[in-house]
Amino acid sequence: MASPRYLSEADHQRISAAVGEAEMLSSGEIVTILADRSDGYTDVALAWSALVAFLALGALAIAPDFYMSLYDRLIADWGHEWTPRMILSLALGVAALKFAGVMLLQLWQPLKFFLIPAPIRTMRVHDRALRAFRIGAEQRTTGRTGILIYLSMREHRAEIVADQAIATKVEPGVWADAMNAMLAELREGRTADAMIAAVAKVGAVLTTHVPRLEGDVNELPDRLIEV
Known part of the structure; x- marks a missing residue:
């Protein structure tokens, strides 16, 4: 650019x-x-995204029921049991979405420079x-x-x-x-x-x-x- x-x-x-x-x-x-x-300032943008992803994982660890019930409502699946693999996949998905979302938000330059x-x-x-x-x-x-x-x-x-x-x-x-x-x-x-x-x-x-x-x-x- x-x-x-x-x-x-x-x-x-x-x-x-x-x-x-x-x-x-x-x-x-x-x-x-x-x-x-x-x-x-790519490193700063990555740092903010990683921090938000880490905080999302912390929130998942503190209140897993919220994320699990949200997932169940989104896929309209009432009967399955949560396995360790499913929980880890959920955690990975939440972290990835948060990371990508913050990176995309920082494409708006005023916000990016405000966060530096x-x-x-x-x-x-x-x-x-x-x-x-x-x-x-x-x-x-x-x-x-x-x-x-x-x-x-x-x-x-x-x-x-x-x-x-x-x-x-x-x-x-x-x-x-x-x-x-x-x-x-x-x-x-x-x-x-x-x-x-x-x-x-x-x-x-x-x-x-x-x-x-x-x-x-x-x-x-x-x-x-x-x-």
């Missing part, structure tokens, strides 16, 4: 222009990535941002001055990752202004403006800590990467 596009071509051009402007007074190189999601614990979302977005940084920015500039602004829409998470030459000069808390500027725009539903606001804040930090050197060239593309 193709990821939805959140921004128009005009938005992409605005963000590219903001990146170019932010880099004018700095040797830093800003990479921007907008992701629909940072993970498929916040710490897991945060961790997966952080890991994806680090992987994207290693591929797209880390050690790809002469002075190791690459920095990534990463926004993951479904998880409602963002990350700023800096290369060594920047990270050694800037405390992690300095990026809080950029994150807050981004979140303020996102709360109003302005995704492109959120990225532009973060770029402007990051650019100001880079100008202070990584000023532009004579002969500096643009080593990384200014365009937004939307995945």
Whole structure:
């Protein structure tokens, strides 16, 4: 399934222009990535389905008569005796139905992401941002001055990752202004403006800590990467 596009071509051009402007007074190189999601979370969906199936087995063990009488009513069979094999088959059927039902329910994306614990979302977005940084920015500039602004829409998470030459000069808390500027725009539903606001804040930090050197060239593309 193709990821939805959140921004128009005009938005992409605005963000590219903001990146170019932010880099004018700095040797830093800003990479921007907008992701629909940072993970498929199949393991989380399987875990919820397995939990519900296990709980169904527990309910069957606590109140077997309910399930057995329900089965008898469904097949209109009044006279048979329950054997161990039949009981085990009933348990397997109940567990399988519950497991499959929860998996199908989680095909509805709002429910699926609602069920993902916040710490897991945060961790997966952080890991994806680090992987994207290693591929797209880390050690790809002469002075190791690459920095990534990463926004993951479904998880409602963002990350700023800096290369060594920047990270050694800037405390992690300095990026809080950029994150807050981004979140303020996102709360109003302005995704492109959120990225532009973060770029402007990051650019100001880079100008202070990584000023532009004579002969500096643009080593990384200014365009937004939307995945």
